[in-house]
Amino acid sequence: MILAHFWFAFAGFGVALPLGAWQMYIRSPLHGWISDPDWYYRSVTAHGTTMAYVFPTLIAMGFGYFVAEAALKRPLIGLSWAWLGFALVVVGTVTAIIPVALGRASVLYTFYPPMIGSPFYYIGVVLVVVGSWVWVALMAINMQRWKRDNPGTPVPFAMFATVAGAYLWGWTAVGAALELLFQILPAALGLRSTIDAGLARVFFSWTLHAIVYFWLMPTYIAYYTILPRAIGGRLFSDTMGRISFILFLVVAMPIGIHHVFQDPEVGSGFKFLHSVFTAVVALPTLLTVFTICASVEIAGRLRGGKGVLGWLAALPWRNPVMLGAALSFVLLGFGGAGGLINMSYQLDSTIHNTQWVTGHFHLIFGGAIVIMYFVIAYDLWPHLTGRALDSVGLMRAQLWTWFVGMIVLTFPWHYVGILGMPRRMAFYDYSDPVIAAQAASVTMSVIGAAILVVSGALFFVVLARGHAAPRTEPPAYRFSVAVRPPRALPAALNGFGLWLSLMIALTLVNYGFPIAHLLATPGTAVPTVPMGARR
Amino acid sequence: MNREWAAILRSTWFPASVGITAALAVAGILVGFIWLPLANRNEQFHSVWDAICSAAGFVQNPAREPVIQATYPTTRVEVTPRMLRGASAESIGRGATLALRCTMCHGARGLSAANTPNLAGQYAVAIYKELMDFKTGARISAVMAPLVGDLSDQDMRDLAAYYAYLPRVLGSSPANEPPEIVASGAPLRGIAPCGACHGDISSKPGAAWLEGQPLDYLRTQLQDFASGARRNDIGEQMRNVARGMTVAEIDAASRFYAGLGGRAASPAEGAGIVASSKQH
Numbered sequence: 086m087i088l089a090h091f092w093f094a095f096a097g098f099g100v101a102l103p104l105g106a107w108q109m110y111i112r113s114p115l116h117g118w119i120s121d122p123d124w125y126y127r128s129v130t131a132h133g134t135t136m137a138y139v140f141p142t143l144i145a146m147g148f149g150y151f152v153a154e155a156a157l158k159r160p161l162i163g164l165s166w167a168w169l170g171f172a173l174v175v176v177g178t179v180t181a182i183i184p185v186a187l188g189r190a191s192v193l194y195t196f197y198p199p200m201i202g203s204p205f206y207y208i209g210v211v212l213v214v215v216g217s218w219v220w221v222a223l224m225a226i227n228m229q230r231w232k233r234d235n236p237g238t239p240v241p242f243a244m245f246a247t248v249a250g251a252y253l254w255g256w257t258a259v260g261a262a263l264e265l266l267f268q269i270l271p272a273a274l275g276l277r278s279t280i281d282a283g284l285a286r287v288f289f290s291w292t293l294h295a296i297v298y299f300w301l302m303p304t305y306i307a308y309y310t311i312l313p314r315a316i317g318g319r320l321f322s323d324t325m326g327r328i329s330f331i332l333f334l335v336v337a338m339p340i341g342i343h344h345v346f347q348d349p350e351v352g353s354g355f356k357f358l359h360s361v362f363t364a365v366v367a368l369p370t371l372l373t374v375f376t377i378c379a380s381v382e383i384a385g386r387l388r389g390g391k392g393v394l395g396w397l398a399a400l401p402w403r404n405p406v407m408l409g410a411a412l413s414f415v416l417l418g419f420g421g422a423g424g425l426i427n428m429s430y431q432l433d434s435t436i437h438n439t440q441w442v443t444g445h446f447h448l449i450f451g452g453a454i455v456i457m458y459f460v461i462a463y464d465l466w467p468h469l470t471g472r473a474l475d476s477v478g479l480m481r482a483q484l485w486t487w488f489v490g491m492i493v494l495t496f497p498w499h500y501v502g503i504l505g506m507p508r509r510m511a512f513y514d515y516s517d518p519v520i521a522a523q524a525a526s527v528t529m530s531v532i533g534a535a536i537l538v539v540s541g542a543l544f545f546v547v548l549a550r551g552h553a554a555p556r557t558e559p560p561a562y563r564f565s566v567a568v569r570p571p572r573a574l575p576a577a578l579n580g581f582g583l584w585l586s587l588m589i590a591l592t593l594v595n596y597g598f599p600i601a602h603l604l605a606t607p608g609t610a611v612p613t614v615p616m617g618a619r620r
Numbered sequence: 621m622n623r624e625w626a627a628i629l630r631s632t633w634f635p636a637s638v639g640i641t642a643a644l645a646v647a648g649i650l651v652g653f654i655w656l657p658l659a660n661r662n663e664q665f666h667s668v669w670d671a672i673c674s675a676a677g678f679v680q681n682p683a684r685e686p687v688i689q690a691t692y693p694t695t696r697v698e699v700t701p702r703m704l705r706g707a708s709a710e711s712i713g714r715g716a717t718l719a720l721r722c723t724m725c726h727g728a729r730g731l732s733a734a735n736t737p738n739l740a741g742q743y744a745v746a747i748y749k750e751l752m753d754f755k756t757g758a759r760i761s762a763v764m765a766p767l768v769g770d771l772s773d774q775d776m777r778d779l780a781a782y783y784a785y786l787p788r789v790l791g792s793s794p795a796n797e798p799p800e801i802v803a804s805g806a807p808l809r810g811i812a813p814c815g816a817c818h819g820d821i822s823s824k825p826g827a828a829w830l831e832g833q834p835l836d837y838l839r840t841q842l843q844d845f846a847s848g849a850r851r852n853d854i855g856e857q858m859r860n861v862a863r864g865m866t867v868a869e870i871d872a873a874s875r876f877y878a879g880l881g882g883r884a885a886s887p888a889e890g891a892g893i894v895a896s897s898k899q900h
Contacts, residue, residue, distance in 0.1 A: 118803065120804070121821055122813075123822065265651055350677070350679025352678070353657070354656075354672070354674050354676055355652070355676070357648065357651065357653075357656060357675075361644065361647075361648035361651075361652070365644065390877060510807070514806075514807055519808055528896045576624045576628045576633075577628050577633035577655075579624075580628075582624060582625055582628060583628050583633065584637075587637060587638065598676060598677075599677060602676070612700050613701055614702060
């Protein structure tokens with residue numbers, strides 16, 4: 086069941102990756118104008134929908150089920166429900182992608198009302214979300230049952246972190262769900278011919294920022310629970326890890342209005358308030374950077390590294406987990422630096438709606454996050470298939486090419502954004518002197534995209550070779566052990582009651598008034614614009 | 621669960637976490653809703669309450685400048701995506717009868733060689749809007765104005781339904797390559813591709829289907845938009861586009877939609893390229 090999640094996720098990734106590279110090529114000076122922008126937007130919608138909704142959701146679900154069984158050391162409760170959730174995601178994906186392929190829903194994955202596409206597209210996305218909610222419920226139930234059966238014992242950290250990610254997603258998906266169910270679907274089904282696009286954007290911002298942290302969760306869980314074990318070290322602090330995930334849960338969600346900084350329908354006071362809490366996210370990020378670096382240093386010193394920097398040289402750099410995590414950290418550092426610019430009101434106005442933004446989220450998600458998805462797959466595969474994954478050299482080559490490709494793709498991408506190149510356009514006339522200077526940068530990005538396609542192909546080769554390998558009996562799966570494993574924890578660090586309450590309260594403070602105000606303001610709806618309706 | 625909550629409420633975690641979060645929120649609110657708005661010298665607030673309301677998203681001091689009224693009649697048709705969908709057979713029939721008075725110029729079944737627009741298969745919304753604009757004077761035509769004077773709103777809807785119902789004659793063939801201006805527009809001059817609204821790539825409500833229209837008519841309309849002689853596009857979308865177009869582009873777009881091969885009409889190749897044209 087877990088393998089099914091991973092394979093469907095990676096299959097989607099395998100289809101969407103070349104689409105992304107094609108888009109990069111089409112809008113570069115290497116290719117002339119395709120004359121019909123719909124093909125471009127079709128591709129963007131398919132790429133975004135698959136990469137943003139289907140791929141990370143299935144990875145989080147599959148990894149979550151794996152953690153529940155391996156960390157709690159007992160079979161998953163509700164296996165048939167888990168299959169139902171998986172089926173909903175699969176059916177939803179197919180339902181959504183067919184109208185996209187037919188050109189009936191070229192609205193991009195962020196929906197962008199008042200554009201309205203085929204209702205099947207939105208129904209498909211809703212099914213994917215509902216399927217993932219089944220997973221959220223199962224994660225919560227499995228932890229509750231385990232706590233009931235093991236009173237007073239700390240919940241294993243891997244499970245605690247996974248449930249934090251599940252709760253984060255459960256609540257953050259509500260924003261887009263409200264937008265889809267009460268605004269977009271009635272319009273798509275023809276029941277309404279107008280839509281309050283401003284309100285829809287506010288609802289989507291509720292989802293849009295925290296969804297990135299949801300994508301990030303498996304990556305962070307792997308930093309904490311796989312990396313120290315894989316390199317022969319220990320986790321520096323279990324408590325610090327728990328506090329990081331709790332902070333993500335509380336402050337990652339009610340901050341999305343920084344995505345609508347330039348929107349006039351939201352008051353400046355709320356924009357500032359959301360900026361403040363966005364800045365607070367730096368806290369769990371820096372806590373994680375510190376804890377993981379300390380854990381890695383422990384491993385380096387255990388392996389005989391001496392001196393201020395000697396432990397770095399002693400690290401097992403040939404180990405794909407070590408390599409992948411280090412590359413991921415570098416990408417996260419660059420991406421985080423760019424993020425600080427996005428969340429600053431004044432700086433944001435210079436890069437808003439430019440290619441900078443697209444470059445930024447590719448660096449964070451496609452780079453720092455997805456490279457750890459590869460690492461997770463490499464680490465889990467032998468336990469899922471019962472066959473050894475031996476192509477270590479190939480894995481290193483894959484991780485390096487992904488890293489290099491992502492840098493070559495996104496650095497020029499950021500740069501053309503600073504030059505003012507707008508995003509979401511299918512055609513750029515590089516013969517015009519105004520933008521002719523950007524041609525070289527965009528061409529570099531195309532090369533980066535090509536490297537990524539090669540790297541993606543390598544990834545499938547590694548997995549395929551694993552499936553062809555002879556059967557082995559892998560040892561029982563282990564997560565990292567903390568330097569001081571917790572024997573007893575305060576109730577606040579062993580459950581989510583307090584933190585969920587804080588998260589919901591903070592959401593009401595940060596979103597309650599803007600939403601109520603927009604709902605109560607008359608005359609804010611605009612006519613819908615049906616996409617691909619007639620020619 | 622209750623025991624867990626009891627333990628949480630007893631511990632220092634509860635007051636600490638709630639206290640820190642609340643303090644952050646209050647500090648953020650004080651700065652964002654009072655200090656920053658008052659520190660902004662571009663805004664003059666009468667009171668602290670004014671500043672708070674402004675930061676909360678209420679529109680303060682709404683624009684005092686008077687709304688500028690157009691000095692000429694503007695269109696009164698509000699076009700919506702689902703307008704005039706699903707005409708009844710009765711409406712089409714009535715439209716066919718009413719259309720008898722149009723046949724002199726627009727042909728017996730909406731097709732004519734008189735350099736007037738071919739109406740067969742035209743979008744109903746486009747026909748209704750133009751009829752309405754002729755009637756209100758938003759679009760000026762010495763020929764059309766007296767003919768539409770006595771048409772009721774329903775008459776115009778019926779006429780629109782009838783012409784939309786007639787089979788359309790395709791103006792271009794696959795061999796007729798769209799010129800740059802039709803396929804790509806000119807992004808840096810703010811000109812969208814013609815095909816993005818007028819069919820082929822996409823269509824927008826209210827925009828007419830242009831394929832198969834007479835060359836002279838198309839060219840004249842673009843020139844009129846550019847000069848401002850025609851101004852029933854309420855958002856000035858066509859006037860802005862046409863003003864930015866070169867003479868060669870106007871010619872190329874018109875020739876393409878007239879089915880005469882747009883690419884051949886570049887100034888470098890000069891005139892007299894009708895040999896490559898395709899008549900339908």
